[in-house]
Amino acid sequence: MANINFFQGQTDLLELIQTKDSGSIRNEHIIEIQKRIMEFFNIKNIHFLFGSGTSCNAIPNMKGLHSEVDGIIATVGGKLLDEFKSISERIENEYNLEEILGILYSNRIYLENYKRYEDELKTCNDLIKIIEDIIFSKINVDLKSKVSKEVLETYQNFYNKLALRNKDLSRLNIFTTNNDLFNETALDSLNIHYINGFGGGINKFFNPALFNYTFSKRMDTSIEKFEPVENMVNLYKIHGSVNWIEDNSNSNTFFKIREVSFPEKLEESERNILIYPTPTKQNKSLGSPYVELFREFQKKLLEPHSILFVVGYSFSDEHVNNIIYQALATNSTMNLVVLNDVEHSGISKINDNRIFRIWETLEEEEWKAGEEPIHFFKSIVDKLLPNIDANKNQDKTLKDFIEFYNENLSKK
Numbered sequence: 559m560a561n562i563n564f565f566q567g568q569t570d571l572l573e574l575i576q577t578k579d580s581g582s583i584r585n586e587h588i589i590e591i592q593k594r595i596m597e598f599f600n601i602k603n604i605h606f607l608f609g610s611g612t613s614c615n616a617i618p619n620m621k622g623l624h625s626e627v628d629g630i631i632a633t634v635g636g637k638l639l640d641e642f643k644s645i646s647e648r649i650e651n652e653y654n655l656e657e658i659l660g661i662l663y664s665n666r667i668y669l670e671n672y673k674r675y676e677d678e679l680k681t682c683n684d685l686i687k688i689i690e691d692i693i694f695s696k697i698n699v700d701l702k703s704k705v706s707k708e709v710l711e712t713y714q715n716f717y718n719k720l721a722l723r724n725k726d727l728s729r730l731n732i733f734t735t736n737n738d739l740f741n742e743t744a745l746d747s748l749n750i751h752y753i754n755g756f757g758g759g760i761n762k763f764f765n766p767a768l769f770n771y772t773f774s775k776r777m778d779t780s781i782e783k784f785e786p787v788e789n790m791v792n793l794y795k796i797h798g799s800v801n802w803i804e805d806n807s808n809s810n811t812f813f814k815i816r817e818v819s820f821p822e823k824l825e826e827s828e829r830n831i832l833i834y835p836t837p838t839k840q841n842k843s844l845g846s847p848y849v850e851l852f853r854e855f856q857k858k859l860l861e862p863h864s865i866l867f868v869v870g871y872s873f874s875d876e877h878v879n880n881i882i883y884q885a886l887a888t889n890s891t892m893n894l895v896v897l898n899d900v901e902h903s904g905i906s907k908i909n910d911n912r913i914f915r916i917w918e919t920l921e922e923e924e925w926k927a928g929e930e931p932i933h934f935f936k937s938i939v940d941k942l943l944p945n946i947d948a949n950k951n952q953d954k955t956l957k958d959f960i961e962f963y964n965e966n967l968s969k970k
Contacts, residue, residue, distance in 0.1 A: 562587040562932055564594075565915045567908070588932065588941055591916060596944050598895060602727055603864040604720075607878075608734035608741075611870025611898065612935040616699055616709040617738055620874070624653040626692050637681045638688075651874050655689060656797070662686050697737050697800045712936045713744035719945045721750045721789050729772070729790045731858050735797045735875065745791060752791040755847065756817040763808060764815040766850035769794075796851045796878070813846050852881065859885035865893040870935055873903040886912065897933045897942075916942075 562584060564571045571594075572587050598604075610619045618626065624646075631642050645661050646652040662682055669679040699706055720730055732741060745752045751773050756762040769792060774784040795802075805816035859866060859881065866882065873879055882905075885892055892912065899917040900906050906915065918931035930937050 562591075562918045563916065564591055567911045567913055569911075591932075592942055592944070594914075595895075595942055598865050598867075598893065599944055599946065601863055601865045601893070603731075603858070603861045604723070604728070605731040605733065605858055605864060605866045607866060607868045607871055607882075608732065608736055609869065609871025609898075610736060611872075612713075612734075613709055613736055613738050613740055614870075614935075616703070616706040616740075617736075618696055620655060621653040623655050623693060623696060626696060627655065627689050630688055630692065631685070634688075637677075638685055641681055642685060654874055655693070656875065659686065659689055662689075693737075694800065699738065701739070701743055710740055710744055710747075712939055713740045714748060716935075716939045716943070717744055717748055717750055717791070719939065719943050721745075721748070721791055723788065723946055728861075729786075729792055731792045731794065733794045733796055733855050733858075735871065735878065737795070737798055737800045739799070739801060741793055741795075745793070750789045750791060751787060752793050754793040754795065754817075755851070761805075761808065762817040763805070763811045764802075764813040764817075764847045764850075765811070766813075766847070766854065769854055794851050794854055796848070796855055798848070802847075815847050852877070856881050856885065859892060860889050862889070863891045864889065865895065868894065868896045868898065869938060870898065872898060873900055873905050879904070886910065897938055899931070899933060 562572065564587065572590060575583065575586050575590060610617070628642070631639050642658075645658050649657050649661070651657070662685055666679065666682045666686065669675045669682055701707070701710060723730060734741060742752070742754070753768050753771065755764050755766055755768055757765050757768050773787045773790055775787055777783040777785055799817070801818050801820075802815055803818060804814055806814050808814075808816075855878075858864065864885075866885075868882075871878075882894065886894065893914070894905075894912060895914045895916065896905060897916050899919070900915065901917075905913065917933040920929055920931055932938070932941065
C-alpha cells in the first residue's frame with residue numbers, strides 16, 4: 559500500500575490522519591499537503607530548485623548517464639576502463655558523473671605539466687571526451703518525441719500555474735542543475751518572459767547584471783508611471799546549459815559565454831568547448847559564469863521571508879547543499895520544502911521546523927501498474943501546486959461581487 563510522508567523537521571504531520579480508519583486515506587493526506595503548500599505561496603519570495611528528476615523520463619538521471627558511459631567504456635576496455643572504475647569506486651556516489659568529470663579535469667591540469675605522463679594524459683582526455691559526448695547526445699534530446707512532449711507538457715503546466723504571480727510579490731526564481739532546454743522551451747511556448755542572464759540580439763552573451771532587471775509596462779501614456787509585468791520568471795542554470803559555448807569573438811563583453819539557438823547543429827569542435835554540467839571544467843570552480851550564478855542562488859536564499867521548493871534533486875552536490883545549509887543557518891525567515899525521497903541524505907536528519915519533507919513510497923505492484931509517487935514532478939504539478947492565476951481570478955470575482963452588492967445596497 560502506498561505511504562505518503564509529510565514531515566516538519568522530525569515531526570510527522572500526517573500521524574493523526576493515519577490513525578483514521580478510512581479507505582480514502584491517501585486523498586486525505588494529499589488534501590492536507592495541498593493546504594500547507596497553499597499557505598507557503600503566501601510567502602513573498604518563492605524559489606524552486608530543479609534537479610534531474612524533473613526531466614525524467616526524457617533524459618536519463620545521473621545513474622542512467624553513468625550506465626551509458628560505463629557501457630561504452632566497457633567495450634573499449636584497457637586503461638580507460640580501469641581508470642573509470644578506479645575513480646567511480648573512490649567517490650561517495652559512484653554514479654555521480656559530475657564528480658567524476660571534476661576529478662578528471664583536475665587530473666588533466668596536473669598531467670599537462672609533466673611530459674613523462676603523456677600516456678596517462680591521453681587516457682584522461684579520452685575519458686573526458688567519451689563522457690562529454692554522451693552527456694551532449696543524451697541531454698540534447700528531440701523535443702518533438704513522444705516522451706519529450708509529455709515532459710514538456712508538465713513544465714508548461716507548472717509555469718501556467720505559477721508564473722502569473724501577483725505583481726506586488728517578487729518574481730518566481732527557478733534554479734536548476736539541469737542542462738536541458740525544457741524550461742526555456744516551455745516558457746517560450748507560453749509567451750512568458752524570462753531572464754536567464756543572457757542579453758543581446760543575434761549573439762546573446764552572458765551578463766549577470768540582467769538578473770537585477772525587470773520588464774515593466776507603462777500604465778498611463780500621459781505620466782511616467784510603470785508597473786512590473788506579471789508573467790516574468792528568473793531562470794538560473796547553475797550547472798550550465800547544453801546551448802552555452804565559450805566565444806571570444808566579442809571583445810566588448812566581459813563574459814565570453816554565448817547562448818546558441820540550435821545546439822544540435824554545433825560542430826564537433828564546438829562541442830569540445832561546450833559548458834558541461836560541472837563547475838570545475840578547466841579549473842573554473844571560481845570562474846564565470848558559475849561564480850555569478852551561485853552568488854545569485856546564495857543572494858536569493860538570504861532574502862527575508864523566502865521559501866525554497868526542492869524538486870527532483872537528491873542532495874548529491876555538496877556545492878549546492880552548502881549554499882542551502884548556509885542560508886538556513888543565516889536566514890531565520892527561510893523555509894525549505896523538499897519534495898523527494900531523501901531519507902539517506904544529510905538533510906533528512908536535521909531537526910529544524912523550517913524544513914519540510916514530502917515523499918511517497920510505493921509497493922512493487924503499484925509501480926508495475928504505472929502509478930507515480932506524489933513527489934514525482936508530474937504528480938507535484940498536477941496534484942499539489944496551487945493555480946495562482948485561478949486564485950487571482952477568484953479574488954477578482956469576489957471583489958466584483960462585493961462592489962456590485964455595495965452599489966445595489968446604496969441604491970436602496
